[in-house]
Amino acid sequence: MRRVIVVSLNGKAFQLEDDAHAALSAYLEAAERALAxxxxxxxxxxxxxxxxxxxxxxxLSSHKSVLAxxxxxxxxxxxxxxxxxxAAEPQADASTTGAAAATSPAGPAPRRLYQISEGAKISGVCMGLAAYFGLDVTLVRLLFVAAAFMTGGGAFIAYLVLMFVVPYAQTSEEHAAAHGLPFNARALVERAKQQAALFANSSEWRRSRAAWRASWRRGRDKHQAARGAAGTTPPPASPPPAAAAPSRPPYAAHIITGIVLAVLGLFLALFTFVWVIALVSLAATGAILGWILPLQVPFWIAVLALVLLYNLVAWPIKAVRHAVYRPGGGYHPTWVGAWDGVAVLALVLVLGWWAYHHLANVHDFLEPLLHGARATLSV
Amino acid sequence: MQIDQKFAPIRKGLLEFLVLRIISIRTVYVADLLKRLADTEFATQEGTLYPLLSRLRREGLVDYEWQESDAGPPRKYYRLTAPGKDQLGELETYWQQINATITGLGS
Incomplete structure (x- = not known):
């Protein structure tokens, strides 16, 4: 005795033996997939x-009502x-099958943190973070503001750092990578590949990679010898995973560029900050940061010297920063200058504000100056 | 490699052209089309033909209407639309060009 399953084919009932039903289900499921x-x-x-x-x-007949x-x-x-x-449009044919082949077996591209300028409120850091973690951008912004209050401005400095370090998503591939795949797989793949990219040029990495390649070749040769002896064709040589590293440089280059820009920017901001304090202290007390001017040096000479000193230090840094912008690629040269100035100014203000509130020395030093400035302004 | 295998992609590519040609003579339903092609080099199956016809309809080259049949449920009868006729004309011209080229290169 066999079990019979009743199915409806386009609105009409049919009785199938259960293994016939399995065959039909498999066919229709394959059809659904092919027509996805x-x-x-x-x-x-x-x-x-x-x-x-x-x-x-x-x-089927009046004597036979079940399909075998x-x-x-x-x-x-x-x-x-x-x-x-x-069924596919002829011109879309290649691209759709290609895309399907690219996404399904090879796995989607790893997720990366990018800044996304479309719909950005400031620079696109929150847009990028929202895409990266799959959260709503408003939520990320609120979290950022809340974090800024709780950490006493630390989150804002983190924002500025990210603004410098994280590249903008510009190509459609980068936009896709910004949204990426689910979090866990992303974390693993991303960390491995990013490290491979960043340290691909370091000597230690090169040594370990050479050792790894040698062991891989030994394994492959042994494998091929075994397969050859068995009389089968040698297996296709799969590329070593390290080959993934050379395809990464754009993102790694962005990161390195960003770090260089951030370090130089931070240094410039610090220097500017100290310089402004020096100037203010000169104006307020007639001494530069407690160093009293020799009597024969007039006030205006001291100011001029400070301005010259500032330009002497700042100019090469600025030149390097501008030179670094271009090979990084992701920045438009025409507004770089203006934006750079604003960014440095913002850094100076943030650093000053932070230092005033968190460093006792700076607070003690600035307090009388600010007091003096307020007094001057009110007069 | 068998000769028919060498031309498999070409036969596949020509299927649309041939289907349009068959439909251009009179309205047909899928079983007619299959029967018409069955004894030729272009014999095909429902699994290929239904998706192809649905694409041709989406592109506006063919259209169908339901017609009652004596045996069983109503059937879809396909006919050529005006754009379909234009397309078929272009395909035929192009096909003649290809044939002329092939003939010219051999001699």
Missing amino acids: GNPDRSEIIADLEQAIADKSGRY RLELEQILTEMGPVDGAT
């Missing part, structure tokens, strides 16, 4: 079901595999 993304999928499936129903007629597996397999052989490619 096809706007007419359900209509084509209905047509196919109708065709199967029509063909079933010749196996072999009969159904004969029908499915006549139907032939569902060809998704003939």
Whole structure:
């Protein structure tokens, strides 16, 4: 005795033996997969079901009401595999199959943190973070503001650092990478590949990679020898995972550029900060940071010397920063100058504000100066 | 390699052209089309034809209407649209060009 399953093929009931049902299910599921993304999928499936129903007629009679597996397999052989490619638009054909091949077996590209300028409120850091963690951007912004209050401005400095370090997503690939794949897989793949990219040029990494390659080759040769002895073709040599590293440089270069820019920017900001204090202290007390001017040096000479000193130090740093901008690629030269100035000024203000509130020395030093400035202004 | 295998991609590519040609003579339903092609080099199956017809309809080259049949449920009868006729004309011209090229290169 065999179990019978009743199915509806395009609105008409048919009785199948259970293994015939399994064969039919497999065929229709394969059809669904082949037609994935096809706007007419359900209509084509209905047509196919109708065709199967029509063909079933010749196996059924008043004496026989159940389809057996072999009969159904004969029908499915006549139907032939569902060809998704003939249903695709000819010009889209290559790209869709290519995309499918690229995404399904190889796995999607790893997620990366990018700044996203479309819809950004300041620089795009929050947009990038929201894409990276799959959160709503408003939530990320609120978290950032809350964190800024709780850490006493630390989060804001973190924002500035990210603003310098994190590259902008510009190509569609980078935008895709900004949204990436689920978090866990991302974390692993990302960390491995980023480190591989960053340290690909360091000598230690090179040594370990050479050792790894040698061991890989030994393993491969042994494997091939074994396969050759067994009389089969050698396996296709799969590229070593380290080969993934050379394809990463754009992102790694962005990161390195960003770090250089951030370090130089921070240094410039610190220097500017100290310089401004020196200037203020000169104006307020007639001494530069407690160093009293020699009597014969007039006030204006001291100011001039300070301005010269500032330019002497700041100019090369600025030149380096501007030179670094271009190879990094992600910045537009025309607004770099203006933006750079604003960014440094912002850094100076933030650093000053932070130092005033958190460093006792700076606070003690600035307090009388600010007091004096307030007094001067009110007079 | 068998000769018919060498031309498999070409036959596949020509299927659309041939389907349009068959439909241009009179309205047909899928079983007619399959029967018409069955004895030729271009024999095909429902699994290929339904997706192809749905694409041709999406591109506006063919359209169908339901017609009652004596045996069983109503069937979709396909006919050529005006853009489909234009397209078929262009395909035929192009096909003649290809044939002329092939003939010219051999002699």
